[in-house]
Structure formats: structure tokens, C-alpha cells
Amino acid sequence: MRKRLILTYLIDLMKIGAGEQMVRAPTTYLAHIFGLSQQSASRVLSELSDLGYVIKEVKNGSVWIKLSEKAKQEVRSYINYVLGAINHPGEFVFKGRVFSGMGEGAYYMSQPGYRRQFYAALGYYPYPGTLNVRLTDPIMIDQNKVLRMMRGMQIRGFRDKSRTFGDVKLYPAVIMDSVEGAVIYAERSIYGPDVVELISKHNLRRKLNLTDGTEIHFRVKLTEIR
Amino acid sequence: MRKRLILTYLIDLMKIGAGEQMVRAPTTYLAHIFGLSQQSASRVLSELSDLGYVIKEVKNGSVWIKLSEKAKQEVRSYINYVLGAINHPGEFVFKGRVFSGMGEGAYYMSQPGYRRQFYAALGYYPYPGTLNVRLTDPIMIDQNKVLRMMRGMQIRGFRDKSRTFGDVKLYPAVIMDSVEGAVIYAERSIYGPDVVELISKHNLRRKLNLTDGTEIHFRVKLTEIR
Known part of the structure; x- marks a missing residue:
């Protein structure tokens, strides 16, 4: 069934x-x-x-x-999904907990080959680091799988002297109903669909006073990223 | 599909x-x-x-x-159904508007053959009259079809000198979150599934200050009536 x-x-x-x-x-x-x-x-x-x-x-x-x-x-989580369809049509709402990565995000975010394109796509240079969020709700994990398959803003990979960098996609997001940012998804991501990485003009940890384990929510507008 | x-x-x-x-x-x-x-x-x-x-x-x-x-x-009405499953588990919630019938309810409610049985089932003699409520929400109309198929409290039909009276079922209900009563359903009802008839110890129109067109809601407890 x-x-x-x-x-x-x-x-x-x-x-x-x-x-x-x-x-x-x-x-x-x-x-x-x-x-x-x-x-x-x-x-x-x-x-x-x-x-x-x-x-x-x-x-x-x-x-x-x-x-x-x-x-x-599962019913509870489906009901949240259904309520999201009424209360936030055209958006995916995510909830999860902040955790510390291996610092890889900062390394990638600092590459000039990406930074130029981020500026062109977003209108600002993002803070050099990503905020990792771990999802637990299975419906949100599914939702994240769907998001990753969407077009989003395409950031092209490139090659510098030492290595190649893969394609990346951005999906504009509003974090904690207040801060503009974007979900960033690398085609070569080391994370599974239970993790979302966020970027913003701001240092999100400082701006929103986040530490490991803090629960945050953010919304991704679907109509802009198909 | x-x-x-x-x-x-x-x-x-x-x-x-x-x-x-x-x-x-x-x-x-x-x-x-x-x-x-x-x-x-x-x-x-x-x-x-x-x-x-x-x-x-x-x-x-x-x-x-x-x-x-x-x-x-249809989605809105399904969402109400879903919300009902969370907010009122074990109950069917109905909403509809009061309307005047042909006075048939009062005639049937006055028959001693029924009144004895109502007293045995409910613990009181109901006010001799029914309150007619017309449903418009298609999910509630479906819900009413389901209700009519449930066992409820069985009231047996009987025969007096002049005619026969058919079987009737009662389903305990709480009207406007305040008044105890019951949905009454006659196997020979003249009404379709978009109508619910309510009875109570009280004259519901007077007690709840209802006139034709007033919107009312009531809840039927399912665990008692299977």
C-alpha cells in the first residue's frame, strides 16, 4: 500500500x-x-x-x-505537512537542530570561484561558513530530498591550480522568520538528506545566538526556485 | 483514482x-x-x-x-476532518444551520411506545420535538452517512391501533459544547444525509436561543455508539 x-x-x-x-x-x-x-x-x-x-x-x-x-x-508529522500547505503555501518549512561540522563549509565558501557567483546570484557575499542543521522529522527529510532535486540557483563548479570544485545549488530561505539567507547544496555533499546547510550575509550563529543543539526553523520559497 | x-x-x-x-x-x-x-x-x-x-x-x-x-x-474540508482527528479524537464534529421541519418530529417524539424506550436509553424523557440541522460541508455529510450506519442505541419500532412505527437509533451528542442530547435517526427518515435531527431533555431552540438559519455545532462520541 x-x-x-x-x-x-x-x-x-x-x-x-x-x-x-x-x-x-x-x-x-x-x-x-x-x-x-x-x-x-x-x-x-x-x-x-x-x-x-x-x-x-x-x-x-x-x-x-x-x-x-x-x-x-507519522500521522503527526503528516499533519504538520498538511498544515504547512495551508499556512505556508508555496514554501517548505524545515525545523532542525544546529550542529558543528568539520569546518569544510568555511573552506568552500572562501573560494573566489564560488564567491563571485554567490554575489551574482544573491546580491551579497555570504559569510564564509555554513550553518549545519540536522532534521529528524521524516517528512522534512523527504522534503529535503525533494528540495535537492529542484533547480534552485545554479552555481557552476570550477578548477583551480590544485583541484576541481563541483556544482552547487542555492535555494533562497528565510531563517527564523527574520534573516534572509539560502540553503546551499553541493552535488558532492558529504551529508545525507537529514542535513541542511544554510548560508547568509551574516554569521548566523552570532546573529541568531545559536549554539549546538539549538532548534531553528527556516522557510524555502518554492515558487522562486523551480 | x-x-x-x-x-x-x-x-x-x-x-x-x-x-x-x-x-x-x-x-x-x-x-x-x-x-x-x-x-x-x-x-x-x-x-x-x-x-x-x-x-x-x-x-x-x-x-x-x-x-x-x-x-x-474539498481540501479545506478534508483539512478540517484531519484537524478533527487531532483535536477531537473519538468524536464526529458536525456544523450546520437550524431549519424548520414539518412538525413530524414532535408527532413521533410524543408516541408512548418511543418515550418509554428513550427514557430507558437516555435516562430522561426528551422534549417532544426534534431540532433539524442542515449540513453543507461534504465531509460532514459523508460523516453523517457513516454515523447512520453505526449501531448507536437501538430503539425498537412498534405497532399501535392505527399504524406501525419503525426502528430508531440514538447517538449521544453534546450540543454547542454545553447541552447533552442525542442525534436521532429513524430508519424511515424522510431526510437525506445532509440533515441531522437532534433531541434533548430541553427545548433546544429556547435553551440555546436558536432561530432558523442559526449555525450550530455538536459532537457525537464514537466510542459509546459502536
Whole structure:
């Protein structure tokens, strides 16, 4: 079953109270809730249970069900995604915690071959360093995968005497609802999709008073970067 | 395509700003947003457009899309449903407007054959009359269809000298967050699923100061009525 379909069924089960407690859920009832035949409703329930989303028990000849922690977490995170679609249409909202990298960001950000292009794209020379943010919400990690596949502002790689530098993409962002900046993504990034690197005209750590572990949020405007 | 799947795609499109304005949506981009192959993403878009959910335009060789009013309305109403699942788990929340019926409710509510059973089920004799509420939100109308299929408190039909009276079901409800009552549903109801009839110990019109056209809301606890 496709993930997006699973989530809608989990929301239906949350609706009938299965997020809070064991609820009695005979197949006739589930069929009504899901808008399916009894046979299909029963198949959906088995699949949800096999996938670890639903805890099933039989008591006095009745089926009782409850959402697992995993299910509740995924529903919560999908609901945030849905709320984002209403409250921030045309934007991806990210939340994560600041962490220290290996200082590689500063090295790359200082390369004149990049700096010229950053200035042309952004209208300013970014502070020579990147702010690393680690995401934990699986929907935001997916969102970051999608972002990386988008066009963004293209920064070309180049070659100097000693080595070659790869292509980079920028996606304009507003950090903590106040500071203009950009997500920067290197095609050769050492980080997986659970990490986002931010740049700005400012030293973001100082400007926003951030230390390792601080939670921050930022928004990326999609209509500008397709 | 199943309705629940359609809604998730519409939410994705709202996310990228297509609820607000025409957005450029090349198939590569949509494929990322939907998490599908380009071919499947393109098929989904065609279906959404054929069903009147998405307005498509080609400008300078690019596809631009926007959600239709119908799409936005259905997404909004689904989002309310989803919010209900978080804010009122285990309950169906209904909203609608009061209207005057033909006085049939009062006639049925006065039958001793019913009154005895109402007292046994609810612990009080209801005011002899029903409050008619008309729903407009399609999700709430669906919700009402589901409610009618649930077991509820069973009130048996009976026969007196002149005629037979059909089975009735009661579903305990809280009206306007303050008054205890019940949704009453007659198997032989003359109303479609866009109407809910409420009863209570009180004359609800007087108690809650309601006139035709007043918007009211009420909650039905699902865990008690399966």
C-alpha cells in the first residue's frame, strides 16, 4: 500500500479514537469508516497491522485496535505537512537542530570561484561558513530530498591550480522568520538528506545566538526556485 | 483514482503554491513532489485535470497549473476532518444551520411506545420535538452517512391501533459544547444525509436561543455508539 494512502487510513483511525486507546473495530464498522467493502477494509487492517502501524487484539470475539507509536508519529508529522500547505503555501518549512561540522563549509565558501557567483546570484557575499542543521522529522527529510532535486540557483563548479570544485545549488530561505539567507547544496555533499546547510550575509550563529543543539526553523520559497 | 488519494495529491499541489496562483509544474518537478515516476506523475496530473480539480495551461512550452475552486473547497474540508482527528479524537464534529421541519418530529417524539424506550436509553424523557440541522460541508455529510450506519442505541419500532412505527437509533451528542442530547435517526427518515435531527431533555431552540438559519455545532462520541 502506498504511504500516502496508509496515512489517510491512519487519520481515519485516529478520528475514531484509536490514537488514544484500544477501540472496538468490527469489520462492518471499519468498512463504513474507510468507505470500503468489508473485505477490503479487513485487508487494509491486516496490512496496517503487518506494517506495524496498528496493534490488534481480539477480546470477547471482537477485534480491538490501537495505533502504534510509529503510526502516531507519522500521522503527526503528516499533519504538520498538511498544515504547512495551508499556512505556508508555496514554501517548505524545515525545523532542525544546529550542529558543528568539520569546518569544510568555511573552506568552500572562501573560494573566489564560488564567491563571485554567490554575489551574482544573491546580491551579497555570504559569510564564509555554513550553518549545519540536522532534521529528524521524516517528512522534512523527504522534503529535503525533494528540495535537492529542484533547480534552485545554479552555481557552476570550477578548477583551480590544485583541484576541481563541483556544482552547487542555492535555494533562497528565510531563517527564523527574520534573516534572509539560502540553503546551499553541493552535488558532492558529504551529508545525507537529514542535513541542511544554510548560508547568509551574516554569521548566523552570532546573529541568531545559536549554539549546538539549538532548534531553528527556516522557510524555502518554492515558487522562486523551480 | 480513489478520493482519499486525490486529496493527498491536491494537498501536495497546495503545498507548492498551486492553491494561490498558477505555478510552473514540469513533470520532473511533479514527479519529485508526488514521489512518483515522471510517467505516473503525468498520469495523475491528467486525471486531476479531467476530474476538474486542476486547471492546466501551457505557456512558453511549460505546463502551469492551479487548483480549481472545487479542489480548494474539498481540501479545506478534508483539512478540517484531519484537524478533527487531532483535536477531537473519538468524536464526529458536525456544523450546520437550524431549519424548520414539518412538525413530524414532535408527532413521533410524543408516541408512548418511543418515550418509554428513550427514557430507558437516555435516562430522561426528551422534549417532544426534534431540532433539524442542515449540513453543507461534504465531509460532514459523508460523516453523517457513516454515523447512520453505526449501531448507536437501538430503539425498537412498534405497532399501535392505527399504524406501525419503525426502528430508531440514538447517538449521544453534546450540543454547542454545553447541552447533552442525542442525534436521532429513524430508519424511515424522510431526510437525506445532509440533515441531522437532534433531541434533548430541553427545548433546544429556547435553551440555546436558536432561530432558523442559526449555525450550530455538536459532537457525537464514537466510542459509546459502536
